[in-house]
Amino acid sequence: MVSEKNIVILSGPTATGKSSLAIELCKKYKNIEIINADSLLVYREFNIGTAKPNLKQLGEVKHHLIDIVEPSVSFTAADFVSRVNHTIKELNSINLRALIVGGSGFYLKALLYGLWQAPPGNLEIRKKFEPLTNSELYKQLLHLDSKKALQIKQNDRYRLIRALEILELTGQKPSQLKPKLQNNSQFKLWIIDRPDKDLFYHIEKRIDTMLQSGFIEEVISLRKTYPPTIFPLQSIGYKQVCDYLDKKKPKGRKVPDDIYGLKSEIILATRQLVKKQRTWFKSQKKDFCFELDRDLPELEKEFENIYGTSA
RNA sequence: GGUGACGUACCCAAAUGGCUAAGGGAACGGUUUGCAAAACCGUCUUGUGCCGGUUCAAAUCCGGCCGUCACCU
Numbered sequence: 310m311v312s313e314k315n316i317v318i319l320s321g322p323t324a325t326g327k328s329s330l331a332i333e334l335c336k337k338y339k340n341i342e343i344i345n346a347d348s349l350l351v352y353r354e355f356n357i358g359t360a361k362p363n364l365k366q367l368g369e370v371k372h373h374l375i376d377i378v379e380p381s382v383s384f385t386a387a388d389f390v391s392r393v394n395h396t397i398k399e400l401n402s403i404n405l406r407a408l409i410v411g412g413s414g415f416y417l418k419a420l421l422y423g424l425w426q427a428p429p430g431n432l433e434i435r436k437k438f439e440p441l442t443n444s445e446l447y448k449q450l451l452h453l454d455s456k457k458a459l460q461i462k463q464n465d466r467y468r469l470i471r472a473l474e475i476l477e478l479t480g481q482k483p484s485q486l487k488p489k490l491q492n493n494s495q496f497k498l499w500i501i502d503r504p505d506k507d508l509f510y511h512i513e514k515r516i517d518t519m520l521q522s523g524f525i526e527e528v529i530s531l532r533k534t535y536p537p538t539i540f541p542l543q544s545i546g547y548k549q550v551c552d553y554l555d556k557k558k559p560k561g562r563k564v565p566d567d568i569y570g571l572k573s574e575i576i577l578a579t580r581q582l583v584k585k586q587r588t589w590f591k592s593q594k595k596d597f598c599f600e601l602d603r604d605l606p607e608l609e610k611e612f613e614n615i616y617g618t619s620a
Numbered sequence: 621g622g623u624g625a626c627g628u629a630c631c632c633a634a635a636u637g638g639c640u641a642a643g644g645g646a647a648c649g650g651u652u653u654g655c656a657a658a659a660c661c662g663u664c665u666u667g668u669g670c671c672g673g674u675u676c677a678a679a680u681c682c683g684g685c686c687g688u689c690a691c692c693u
Contacts, residue, residue: 387654415656424653465660544657561645582657
């Protein structure tokens with residue numbers, strides 16, 4: 310059965326070189342296409358700051374789930390899962406294999422283990438909760454579903470609202486939601502990483518390149534079209550450029566007013582992302598962990614085992 | 621060389637005589653179930669440049685020294 314073929318998920322911290330590696334790996338096989346698993350590459354017009362693969366790269370190997378939504382539209386983990394499942398089916402039907410590449414841990418977890426059987430977010434209902442303070446929200450939830458409330462930190466406003474939203478939408482207690490089963494036996498989670506010294510060097514180099522390629526101009530142009538509140542403009546790099554353009558200084562830290570100050574702020578935020586991603590992956594069940602450069606031969610061998618001719 | 625300002629933790633920064641010297645950032649660790657490059661939580665338990673003086677009591681007042689910055693010659 311075609312659909313039972315293994316699919317590698319190539320993940321790991323940002324700037325490790327996942328995308329380029331994936332393209333190099335796929336070029337040798339001709340029948341593999343890449344499915345993006347990065348929460349920001351799905352947005353059109355956000356190109357430089359997201360380190361989106363360029364046209365040449367996109368031409369070498371076909372990519373899915375890149376540039377699929379407008380920047381002002383919110384794209385969720387559930388959207389990601391259904392799109393991926395759909396794409397895999399489609400590829401299988403024409404005898405192609407999929408390779409999933411990206412560092413958005415939450416999306417991957419949703420793909421591997423499924424989300425709960427719950428309705429999507431509802432702006433109307435969320436608006437209703439807006440005036441309430443965190444402790445008021447917490448008290449409400451404690452009253453309606455104390456089990457769930459005890460699992461949520463009292464200041465975790467986002468999750469408190471989500472839990473109350475589910476209650477209102479379904480009448481069901483969030484703590485009793487049933488899992489939506491996801492067949493994950495075909496996925497192989499591979500994490501690639503590299504030593505801090507290499508990774509940080511790459512991060513700095515990458516940010517230099519972004520700034521030289523017109524990153525600031527990209528942000529200026531995006532801000533003419535979209536409100537500053539949209540999610541991708543809050544993301545790493547974009548947020549710092551916005552602050553730079555608005556001359557907004559961070560609290561608790563002195564940063565030069567110039568391009569060097571901007572660069573150091575983006576580096577800082579990117580390193581913090583790396584750390585968060587590593588923390589995330591630490592708790593995930595992995596099939597392989599590779600250190601790039603050092604373990605490349607082994608990685609290629611494993612890749613051959615899964616995507617090789619006979620598979 | 622002269623004048624003035626300033627010197628508080630790894631960094632920024634409150635507190636100008638008196639309870640155990642705020643707060644923030646960074647860092648480190650963690651949570652994560654439809655916004656996730658988001659959001660949230662925990663840990664950073666003696667550090668007021670140096671020396672001396674005044675006082676019951678000094679980061680805080682006085683003197684000197686060292687250092688930084690600004691301006692002047």
